[in-house]
Amino acid sequence: MRIGIVAPPWLPVPPPGYGGIESAVDTLAVALQAAGNEVVLAASDDSTCPVERLPGFPPADPTAVGSTLEELRHVALAYPQLTGVDVIHDHTLAGPLYRNRPPRVPVAATVHGPFVPAMLDVYRAMSRDVSLVAISHSQAATAAGVRVSRVIHHAIQYVDVPVGAGRGGYACFLGRMDPSKGVLEAIRIARIAGIPLRIAAKMRDHSEHDYFTEVIRPLLGPSVEFIGELGTAEKYDLLGGALALVNPLQWAEPFGMVMIESLAAGTPVVATPRGSAPEIVDDGRTGYLRDGEAALVQALQRAGELDRGLCRMAVEERFGPERMASEHLELYRRMLGGNSQPQASVV
Amino acid sequence: MRIGIVAPPWLPVPPPGYGGIESAVDTLAVALQAAGNEVVLAASDDSTCPVERLPGFPPADPTAVGSTLEELRHVALAYPQLTGVDVIHDHTLAGPLYRNRPPRVPVAATVHGPFVPAMLDVYRAMSRDVSLVAISHSQAATAAGVRVSRVIHHAIQYVDVPVGAGRGGYACFLGRMDPSKGVLEAIRIARIAGIPLRIAAKMRDHSEHDYFTEVIRPLLGPSVEFIGELGTAEKYDLLGGALALVNPLQWAEPFGMVMIESLAAGTPVVATPRGSAPEIVDDGRTGYLRDGEAALVQALQRAGELDRGLCRMAVEERFGPERMASEHLELYRRMLGGNSQPQASVV
CATH class of the missing domain: 3.40.50.2000 (Glycogen Phosphorylase B;)
Structure with a gap:
């Protein structure tokens, strides 16, 4: 399977210091590749994750965390380059709601933050045609009105x-x-x-x-x-x-x-x-x-x-990478088998 | 014509103090209505602009300016309520790139900021199916590679x-x-x-x-x-x-x-x-x-x-409201006459 992964633009993948999302993205990308898949990663230019990476991104800018302009730019640079993939797994907030997605490519999105009210409104809209991954059952239990496709715990390259x-x-x-x-x-x-x-x-x-x-x-x-x-x-x-x-x-x-x-x-x-x-x-x-x-x-x-x-x-x-990769692959296969809609809710 | 206008979520429309974008949105909305159109405005709950307003928005939050989460939430609340309009005129950054737009409703977007490099990347993507309005010829002249449909100066209720x-x-x-x-x-x-x-x-x-x-x-x-x-x-x-x-x-x-x-x-x-x-x-x-x-x-x-x-x-x-309204109406009619693609470039 050829899998496009979109990381946030704020930190390199993997992060040199603090950075939970980028650590998880790094572990997932490497483990999917180790499991025999092609992985292509959209991430800041200073990333070192040893998978194929899309070109054209600026270096990470931690001072811009949460900026609409920087995130939309990142997404606008990533999506036109993701036409040749089987699935897209997006770890940004704006990406899964981005308009110009390649046709017929199903999209998964991992919910990295807590389901505060503003998040719920955004993820309710997103779950229309994106398969949402929660990162704990505790988090998924608070996803009122949001369809979560699967809970997958993070892993570590132990x-x-x-x-x-x-x-x-x-x-x-x-x-x-x-x-x-x-x-x-x-x-x-x-x-x-x-x-x-x-x-x-x-x-x-x-x-x-x-x-x-x-x-x-x-x-x-x-x-x-x-x-x-x-x-x-x-x-x-x-x-x-x-x-x-x-x-x-x-x-x-x-x-x-x-x-x-x-x-x-x-x-x-x-x-x-x-x-x-x-x-x-x-x-x-x-x-x-x-x-x-x-x-x-x-x-x-x-x-x-x-x-x-x-x-x-x-x-x-x-909490090993193989488990994280195989659970994601199960989800991606389910997305490819049917349509891009979430097909089951675990909550 | 029934026109949906999306204001940013950061300040009320009109703004009680400083707020160039919100002043312009207020003047435009009132002038379009005065010219015999139905106008429906998506804006923060504490707005007082005397046109029909969409319900369900929180009050303005100036401390969140530029926050992806707050802007995507605003957009996700606005767009599902804009199905009954002839055109949408969006003044946010994320809205015109939002995925779940009502089908066959053309969208215009006013570019309120300068064309810095990150903006150019975003507006290049946006101009695929949005008619962009520049607010001065000076600004439009810097829109390298972005299709600008029209320059329309702001106005004031003099x-x-x-x-x-x-x-x-x-x-x-x-x-x-x-x-x-x-x-x-x-x-x-x-x-x-x-x-x-x-x-x-x-x-x-x-x-x-x-x-x-x-x-x-x-x-x-x-x-x-x-x-x-x-x-x-x-x-x-x-x-x-x-x-x-x-x-x-x-x-x-x-x-x-x-x-x-x-x-x-x-x-x-x-x-x-x-x-x-x-x-x-x-x-x-x-x-x-x-x-x-x-x-x-x-x-x-x-x-x-x-x-x-x-x-x-x-x-x-x-710089009167009638001129601002009539120039926008000309643009909207052109968008409705053809398709939602920009039909001419003034730059």
């Missing part, structure tokens, strides 16, 4: 991830410097638990800087350290040395990439049972899902006892 | 604008607190000319506040006064009392609404000959078009001698 021994004597937080990610709660939990915490976070936007300066920086100290935004190798060093990832999410995150990254490194996850967390973490086996500070503190204190081999095995069994 | 006597003993600047608008140059020119300057400007965004604080505020003094962003009545008071509008634009503005507002109030315009200025101002008759500080200073010193009646008359003859 063979590239070294399993760490977890002997660094610290817990870690990885994410964005944003209240929704629970960085403040992570600090409180680690401090009460008496376990040092290392915080690695994306911090580029104004709001992220402000939150750090006003709320987080005053709480740093010898046992709570901020180490900036990490590249891939440093990230897995941090995870591999940690006795646990502390992920006290304050919102229903559609899919928590960081949790499968942590498990791939052998590191158990201590999380609130929100969003996709219960679909990723096996409570009592690869981590603990707890609500409330006291319960999370206790969970963190016990997390070091969990079997790191089981954490890694959970990823190999359930 | 009957509502009181003609002022220009006896306030000051010049004025009206615009956005942005370097491109020439507010710094206006201060320099007025100061050297020995004429007091009153500055009214939109100042809401971070960058506008920063520019004011860092560059403009230190230059204020007894003869150079900043009076904030004005409502409509205050704006015409300011213009009517001014001996001239100082508009030393530093960029090729596609259409300068403020210049026809000034002329409608009887107030001559001293401007740089950039963008649309030469299409609006008759040099030596309704103002002066000059490059360079010394020439602009001299022009400002002489502007008070120009005939304010001629300024107003220029607007009545060339």
Whole structure:
């Protein structure tokens, strides 16, 4: 099968640092190709994903995230070059609603964000002739009135991830410097638990800087350290040395990439049972899902006892690229077998 | 004719303060209705434009300007309600590229911004099946490779604008607190000319506040006064009392609404000959078009001698709503007579 994939224009594929969508696109593209398909990727010019790439795109522009003009331009450059594909899988918001789609090529779109009201209006319109992929059952359950064709969890190229021994004597937080990610709660939990915490976070936007300066920086100290935004190798060093990832999410995150990254490194996850967390973490086996500070503190204190081999095995069994590719291929075949309309709803 | 108009979602139509696009949409909608057409407007819920309005839109959200999600939502709410119209005239960017357009209804789109490279890519794609309206010949001349169907200047409901006597003993600047608008140059020119300057400007965004604080505020003094962003009545008071509008634009503005507002109030315009200025101002008759500080200073010193009646008359003859409506109706009839493709290029 020849598959056209459209990535967003904001970050390269794969992303050098933070970037959940672009990581997922990279993993999917490589895995589809490894499964014997031709993959052609529309992505920013500085992308390095080792599949065929469409020419003519400018380099990634993270400062333009969410800009209609930049996204429409990206889509207007991509679609005329996608006439020779069997299916299109679009990861942008504007692309699946773009007018000049090649005729008779079915389109799938992955919903990467939460179904807030404005999103619901847009996806209701989109689901008329696009097969929508949700990234967790938690997310799909909030898709009121939107036809979701299939839930497919993200994956990780775990063979590239070294399993760490977890002997660094610290817990870690990885994410964005944003209240929704629970960085403040992570600090409180680690401090009460008496376990040092290392915080690695994306911090580029104004709001992220402000939150750090006003709320987080005053709480740093010898046992709570901020180490900036990490590249891939440093990230897995941090995870591999940690006795646990502390992920006290304050919102229903559609899919928590960081949790499968942590498990791939052998590191158990201590999380609130929100969003996709219960679909990723096996409570009592690869981590603990707890609500409330006291319960999370206790969970963190016990997390070091969990079997790191089981954490890694959970990823190999359930969050590997082959599984992600084969579930997508099943969907694409269903789209090609019938018409481009969603043919079943899982919700 | 029944005409569907789609306004952007960022400001109400008409706008209570600054808002060139929304002013133009308001003037056009009212004038088309006055010319005997049915007009139905898709605009934010807090709009007051006295034509039929589509239901179901949230109130305007100026903080979301340029957001793909908000614009796609607006478009997804508008288009399914536009099935009963003869033509659609869309003033958003995403709308004319939206997939689920009612069949066989031709679409026109006004290009409100400058043709920067990303815009050119988007409008090249758009002009496949949309009739594009440019708002000045200056703007149309930069539309490399884009088919422009017609140039139509904006208009103003001049009957509502009181003609002022220009006896306030000051010049004025009206615009956005942005370097491109020439507010710094206006201060320099007025100061050297020995004429007091009153500055009214939109100042809401971070960058506008920063520019004011860092560059403009230190230059204020007894003869150079900043009076904030004005409502409509205050704006015409300011213009009517001014001996001239100082508009030393530093960029090729596609259409300068403020210049026809000034002329409608009887107030001559001293401007740089950039963008649309030469299409609006008759040099030596309704103002002066000059490059360079010394020439602009001299022009400002002489502007008070120009005939304010001629300024107003220029607007009545060339920038009235009837002219704007009839030129649009000619375009719509041409679109209906043939197909929805642009049928002629003026560039």
